[in-house]
Amino acid sequence: MTQNDIEGVFDYQLRDPVSIASYLGWALEKDGREGFLDALREVVRFNGGMSNTAVRAGLDRGNLHTALSRDGDPKLSTVIAVMKALGLQMDVCEIGAKDKAMAERYAADPASFSPSPEAQAELDGMLGRDAEEKVLAATIWKTAP
Numbered sequence: 001m002t003q004n005d006i007e008g009v010f011d012y013q014l015r016d017p018v019s020i021a022s023y024l025g026w027a028l029e030k031d032g033r034e035g036f037l038d039a040l041r042e043v044v045r046f047n048g049g050m051s052n053t054a055v056r057a058g059l060d061r062g063n064l065h066t067a068l069s070r071d072g073d074p075k076l077s078t079v080i081a082v083m084k085a086l087g088l089q090m091d092v093c094e095i096g097a098k099d100k101a102m103a104e105r106y107a108a109d110p111a112s113f114s115p116s117p118e119a120q121a122e123l124d125g126m127l128g129r130d131a132e133e134k135v136l137a138a139t140i141w142k143t144a145p
Contacts, residue, residue: 014046017087024088040082041068047086056085 013019020043027039044053050068054061059081067074068082083090 014043020086021088037068037072037074040079043086044068044082053082053085057081 014023024036024039024043028036031038044050047053048056050065051061053059054064057064057078059078064078064082066072067078080090
């Protein structure tokens with residue numbers, strides 16, 4: 001398979017809502033907010049760019065570009081509008097007991113939070129699983145037609 005073939009497969013996957021959902025979910029789990037926003041920028045680029053996405057999302061192109069820039073801090077309403085323009089929606093789900101305890105510890109003192117070595121090893125091990133097997137605090141799904 002040539003580099004062009006690989007890029008063609010990746011290009012197709014970043015245009016398919018199911019693949020986009022898996023990619024964004026994986027990026028969110030792997031690298032948190034920054035990873036999710038990096039992945040969202042990439043998906044926007046492959047789906048018509050900022051101008052096209054801004055029109056479909058009902059947003060100002062300049063504001064969208066600023067919000068999704070590397071230094072941007074988009075509002076949740078902006079992220080939701082972009083995802084809707086891509087044919088996606090965000091769904092919040094309950095997390096498991098172990099994850100809930102970790103989330104409560106983080107909420108109590110975010111500055112001093114770091115997962116235990118065991119928890120970090122478990123999180124690192126999850127990256128090798130299929131997207132359907134991963135436990136996510138927020139799961140992204142294709143919007144129903």
